[in-house]
Amino acid sequence: MPTTGRSTRRGDVRSFSAVEARFSAPIAGSARAVRVDAFLAVATSICRSLASTLALWLCASTATASTLDVSLSSPEAAPGESVTYSIVVHGGGIDRYDVPRFGELRASGPSTSQSNAISMVNGQVSVQREVSVRWRISAARAGRYVIPAPTVVSEGETLTGPELTLVVTGSARQNAPSAQPPSTGFFDDLIDARPPPPPQAPTEEDVILRAEVDTTSPRVGQQVVLSLYLYARIGVTRVDNIAFPKLDGFWAEDIDSPDRLTGQPRRLGGEEYLAYLIRRRVLFPLHAGAFTIDPVEASIRPDTLGVWGGSSKPLRRRSRPVRINVRALPEEGVPEEFTAGNVGQWNLVTRTDSTVTQVGRPIKLTLQLKGDGNLKGPRLPVPRVPDGLRALGPTLSEKGRFDGGRYGGSRTAEWLLIPERPGRFTLEGMRFAYFDPERDRYEVATTPQLELEAVAGSSTSGDDATGRVTSTIEGPRPPRFDTPPRQTPSLPWRTVPFWLVVIAPLAWVVVAVARWLRAALLRREDSDARRRRRARAEAERRLAQAAQLAARGERGEALAEIARALLDLVATRLQIPALGLSTDQLPARLLEAGVPQAEAEAAGQLLARCESARFSPLPPDAQEVTALREQAIQLIVAVNDAASRRSAA
Amino acid sequence: MTRSGSTSRHRSMWAYVLMVICVVSLGVNPAAAQESPEAQSARAVAAWQAGDLNAAADGWRVLVSEGHAGGDGWYNAGAAALAAGRRGEAVLFLERALRADPSDVDAVHNLALLRTGRLATLEAGIETRAGFAEKLGARVAPTTAAWLFAATWLLTAVLLWRLRRDATGSVRLRLLVAAALVTAVTSLGLLGCSVVRHERSNEAVVVRDDAPLREGPSADFRSTQALPGGLRVRLVGRSADHVRVTLPDGGLGWLAATEAPLIGLR
Numbered sequence: 001m002p003t004t005g006r007s008t009r010r011g012d013v014r015s016f017s018a019v020e021a022r023f024s025a026p027i028a029g030s031a032r033a034v035r036v037d038a039f040l041a042v043a044t045s046i047c048r049s050l051a052s053t054l055a056l057w058l059c060a061s062t063a064t065a066s067t068l069d070v071s072l073s074s075p076e077a078a079p080g081e082s083v084t085y086s087i088v089v090h091g092g093g094i095d096r097y098d099v100p101r102f103g104e105l106r107a108s109g110p111s112t113s114q115s116n117a118i119s120m121v122n123g124q125v126s127v128q129r130e131v132s133v134r135w136r137i138s139a140a141r142a143g144r145y146v147i148p149a150p151t152v153v154s155e156g157e158t159l160t161g162p163e164l165t166l167v168v169t170g171s172a173r174q175n176a177p178s179a180q181p182p183s184t185g186f187f188d189d190l191i192d193a194r195p196p197p198p199p200q201a202p203t204e205e206d207v208i209l210r211a212e213v214d215t216t217s218p219r220v221g222q223q224v225v226l227s228l229y230l231y232a233r234i235g236v237t238r239v240d241n242i243a244f245p246k247l248d249g250f251w252a253e254d255i256d257s258p259d260r261l262t263g264q265p266r267r268l269g270g271e272e273y274l275a276y277l278i279r280r281r282v283l284f285p286l287h288a289g290a291f292t293i294d295p296v297e298a299s300i301r302p303d304t305l306g307v308w309g310g311s312s313k314p315l316r317r318r319s320r321p322v323r324i325n326v327r328a329l330p331e332e333g334v335p336e337e338f339t340a341g342n343v344g345q346w347n348l349v350t351r352t353d354s355t356v357t358q359v360g361r362p363i364k365l366t367l368q369l370k371g372d373g374n375l376k377g378p379r380l381p382v383p384r385v386p387d388g389l390r391a392l393g394p395t396l397s398e399k400g401r402f403d404g405g406r407y408g409g410s411r412t413a414e415w416l417l418i419p420e421r422p423g424r425f426t427l428e429g430m431r432f433a434y435f436d437p438e439r440d441r442y443e444v445a446t447t448p449q450l451e452l453e454a455v456a457g458s459s460t461s462g463d464d465a466t467g468r469v470t471s472t473i474e475g476p477r478p479p480r481f482d483t484p485p486r487q488t489p490s491l492p493w494r495t496v497p498f499w500l501v502v503i504a505p506l507a508w509v510v511v512a513v514a515r516w517l518r519a520a521l522l523r524r525e526d527s528d529a530r531r532r533r534r535a536r537a538e539a540e541r542r543l544a545q546a547a548q549l550a551a552r553g554e555r556g557e558a559l560a561e562i563a564r565a566l567l568d569l570v571a572t573r574l575q576i577p578a579l580g581l582s583t584d585q586l587p588a589r590l591l592e593a594g595v596p597q598a599e600a601e602a603a604g605q606l607l608a609r610c611e612s613a614r615f616s617p618l619p620p621d622a623q624e625v626t627a628l629r630e631q632a633i634q635l636i637v638a639v640n641d642a643a644s645r646r647s648a649a
Numbered sequence: 650m651t652r653s654g655s656t657s658r659h660r661s662m663w664a665y666v667l668m669v670i671c672v673v674s675l676g677v678n679p680a681a682a683q684e685s686p687e688a689q690s691a692r693a694v695a696a697w698q699a700g701d702l703n704a705a706a707d708g709w710r711v712l713v714s715e716g717h718a719g720g721d722g723w724y725n726a727g728a729a730a731l732a733a734g735r736r737g738e739a740v741l742f743l744e745r746a747l748r749a750d751p752s753d754v755d756a757v758h759n760l761a762l763l764r765t766g767r768l769a770t771l772e773a774g775i776e777t778r779a780g781f782a783e784k785l786g787a788r789v790a791p792t793t794a795a796w797l798f799a800a801t802w803l804l805t806a807v808l809l810w811r812l813r814r815d816a817t818g819s820v821r822l823r824l825l826v827a828a829a830l831v832t833a834v835t836s837l838g839l840l841g842c843s844v845v846r847h848e849r850s851n852e853a854v855v856v857r858d859d860a861p862l863r864e865g866p867s868a869d870f871r872s873t874q875a876l877p878g879g880l881r882v883r884l885v886g887r888s889a890d891h892v893r894v895t896l897p898d899g900g901l902g903w904l905a906a907t908e909a910p911l912i913g914l915r
Contacts, residue, residue, distance in 0.1 A: 395765045416765070476732060476762055477755040479725035481694050485686040485712055486719025489749070491847055492795030501799040505806030
């Protein structure tokens with residue numbers, strides 16, 4: 001496979017070729033080799049195409065000449081209305097530019113963006129690159145405003161645009177459509193590797209934190225929606241470290257904390273902003289008086305990816321305090337049933353799951369308060385249960401919602417009414433008195449009275465013969481009489497049979513292990529004794545041989561046998577490689593092996609004497625050989641004893 | 650001869666003392682002396698059928714307190730207490746019935762009826778706060794857990810013995826041994842959970858309605874709140890005749906020991 005030299009990514013192509021050569025050689029000729037070859041051919045082709053495209057793109061991007069466009073989104077505007085002033089460089093990047101002199105015009109920005117469009121027509125690749133810088137400008141009063149010609153340096157070339165004029169006429173227009181350009185794309189900014197344009201720090205007016213309430217003079221218990229908004233004329237990525245003040249004097253419900261910032265265009269002080277809802281709480285004043293909601297603080301992180309030239313310092317903003325004057329509830333016309341906290345717009349409904357049941361079978365009575373207001377505040381009325389009916393409960397539940405700028409929901413209480421005798425029962429209607437802040441007066445919600453009937457009998461629940469629906473809820477289940485009383489059973493693990501069952505296998509395991517250990521010990525003992533016997537027999541054999549040699553007059557050979565008998569025994573019984581040791585080293589090793597010092601030294605001397613006698617020009621006499629043999633026998637006994645002691649240890 | 654006479658006198662004296670003790674103990678507890686558990690139970694059943702719920706509840710309470718809670722003892726005491734309107738006692742006895750047999754649907758049903766209103770609100774989320782071992786232990790009867798372990802343990806031992814004797818080295822036998830061992834270990838874990846549930850659990854029930862929760866371990870301390878009967882609490886300390894308890898919402902306080910008996914019988 002030849003290596004192409006055109007691409008600037010030649011190394012990549014070479015490495016593919018190397019991979020191909022390495023893989024194709026050992027498996028050539030097989031079906032698998034064909035598949036691998038095909039894969040490598042496709043991969044190499046893709047790699048070449050990419051390399052070619054990259055090369056063409058780089059060539060094209062550097063070859064195109066840069067042009068400069070300068071524009072206003074509208075040549076005319078009303079006082080306070082924003083228009084966009086854009087500097088766009090086509091076919092190149094921006095090395096640097098001079099910030100336009102806007103004079104009396106008020107400007108915010110800039111925001112930068114970059115786009116690259118690659119097209120391929122008839123094999124010709126062309127790249128359209130565009131870098132733009134935009135400001136939003138506005139004028140406080142009518143007049144003609146001249147914006148001098150901007151100067152931009154692109155690809156080392158200085159470009160100068162035209163001078164533009166903004167005509168501001170007439171009075172301020174409300175709700176004018178925003179001329180804000182599309183926001184900067186994240187990836188465009190990542191692609192832009194050129195130095196960013198000169199940064200411009202945001203002013204206090206560019207980012208404003210505002211706490212807003214829907215009413216500043218509520219009644220006690222009336223809901224007040226507190227919304228925290230961020231008004232921004234620059235891009236904002238995050239708001240954090242929101243420090244809400246203590247809301248003493250209010251019961252607060254946190255109802256809206258958006259996870260993502262979503263801006264809505266709004267005007268503030270004649271300026272256009274994007275308003276982001278940061279947090280929303282519903283407050284319920286607990287008592288009358290003048291209250292001040294202290295400022296809320298938050299950290300705002302501006303859009304650093306291109307808008308503010310890399311400035312990542314968060315902005316700390318503080319809202320203005322909000323003053324609320326809470327009015328007391330009117331003292332006139334207070335209903336008898338009214339309790340503090342019953343403020344809002346409420347409806348009261350009751351229902352039962354059936355109207356006919358059997359004695360002992362309960363009916364579920366549900367009382368629901370629905371409407372707008374503090375769900376924790378109202379005290380629900382309690383049904384007056386007639387004699388013969390027993391009430392269990394209530395079970396309370398709440399379901400809150402925020403809808404149409406109002407907080408509310410439902411609060412439900414459920415009772416189980418158990419008839420204790422047959423008959424008809426009348427549950428009186430319930431009354432709930434509350435103060436309606438919208439109408440600014442007290443109201444009373446009532447429920448109709450309920451008629452219940454309990455019949456005797458033991459039929460199961462469901463439709464009875466008359467078609468009336470009986471209760472589907474079971475009452476308490478009675479005691480069971482069918483088993484005679486028995487002793488309270490002990491917990492199983494406190495009983496003897498349980499532990500017998502658990503311990504029996506353990507005992508078997510212990511016995512088995514003990515038997516195995518004993519057998520192993522016996523085996524070990526046997527092998528030790530065998531080795532001892534064999535070593536002793538061998539030593540005795542050699543000593544006997546030495547005696548015979550001495551008797552025949554071969555005294556040198558006899559001494560060699562004596563020495564060998566001792567050394568063999570030491571090697572076998574004490575596992576000391578005695579044959580490889582010198583006569584000086586042996587005593588120390590014997591001492592280590594537990595042979596007493598006297599015997600160890602004697603063994604060394606014995607071996608030295610045997611050696612010197614064997615190689616002396618004068619042959620040893622018979623008495624000396626006999627003495628040495630006797631000494632060897634004593635030493636063999638000592639070595640055996642030492643070996644036995646060692647085994648026992 | 651003299652020694653023999655002295656020994657005889659001593660024996661007579663001990664017999665006399667024993668007789669006196671028996672008579673005195675029978676006199677102290679005449680009901681036990683006079684009525685068998687069967688008769689007590691029959692009396693409670695009769696009271697129930699006659700509509701005397703208090704007498705029935707009392708009858709079964711005495712029966713279980715005298716150690717005759719086997720069979721349906723705990724459940725009957727709980728059901729009768731529920732009918733008599735003694736919420737705390739009912740919860741305690743029904744909980745004990747459930748500990749003995751977690752599959753007792755009647756006890757579950759009656760407990761569900763009892764745990765309404767304020768009790769339900771106060772105990773909200775109490776189940777989720779129990780430990781894993783307690784939760785698992787609550788699902789299995791202690792008898793089942795114990796004998797399941799014993800059986801699998803025994804089976805494992807027998808199979809191991811067979812394996813030791815088996816000279817052929819059967820693969821099937823080895824697999825059986827492994828399976829039995831895994832089952833035994835699993836059931837040992839289950840048994841451990843059951844032991845934790847029954848021996849280590851410090852869960853108690855407030856048996857008296859409006860039991861005062863105090864700031865300290867005596868009646869001289871201020872009462873911070875009145876607890877409803879049937880509320881489950883955890884004992885975390887003891888001082889003389891008071892116990893320190895944790896409420897389901899994490900609150901701490903002291904209750905008289907008699908007002909919060911442990912559910913588990915240690």
